[in-house]
Amino acid sequence: NAGVTQTPKFQVLKTGQSMTLQCAQDMNHEYMSWYRQDPGMGLRLIHYSVGAGITDQGEVPNGYNVSRSTTEDFPLRLLSAAPSQTSVYFCASSPAGTGSGNEQFFGPGTRLTVL
C-alpha cells in the first residue's frame, strides 16, 4: 500500500492563480481531511469528507473548495491564491470517524508559496 499520497510536493504560485492539490489514498478509508500548518499554529482543518459525495467545512474553509467523487481521491482547490495561503498542506485519511479513536494517516504534505 502506498498509503496517502499528495502531489505536488512543492508549488509556487502568483497571487490570483488557481490550482488543485491532489490527494489519494489506497486504504479504502471513508474519512478524508485537509489541514494547513503554519509556523507556531499547529494544524487547522480546512475541509473534510465522510464518504464519496459528502463534504463539510472545517475551521478555515474560506478560499478553498473540495469535492469527493470517489473513495480514493480528495482534491483541494485554491480558487484565487493569496499570500495568506502560503503554508504546508496535509491530507489525511482514517477508516472511521476520529471520534471513535481511529488514527488519521497523513500524507507527506505539499509546501505552497504564494508570491
Add this chain to the structure above:
Amino acid sequence: GQSLEQPSEVTAVEGAIVQINCTYQTSGFYGLSWYQQHDGGAPTFLSYNALDGLEETGRFSSFLSRSDSYGYLLLQELQMKDSASYFCAVSTDSWGKLQFGAGTQVVVTP
C-alpha cells in the same frame, strides 16, 4: 472560544521522563489524541483517550481527565529520536473533526 493549550517547548536529557500537558476548551469532545511530527515530516498518530485514565503504549503513555478538560503525554526513557513536535488534538464530533493544539517541541540532549 475554543482552545487547546500546551507548552511550546520542553528540553530534557536522554533517559529522562517528560510530561506534556494539554488543557482544552472545545464545543464538543469525543476524545483526545496525540501526534508526533519530526521536522519536515508528516504527523503520526501516537495515542487516543476517550475515557478517563491512563493508556500505555511502550515508552509512551497518555492520560485524560474529562472533568478537568486535561490530558498529558508521558515520554519515558527519552531517546534522541524522540526530538520532535508533539500535538494534542481533540475530536470535536464523531465524524472526523480534529482540533489541534499549537504543538510542543521536545528537544532531547545527550
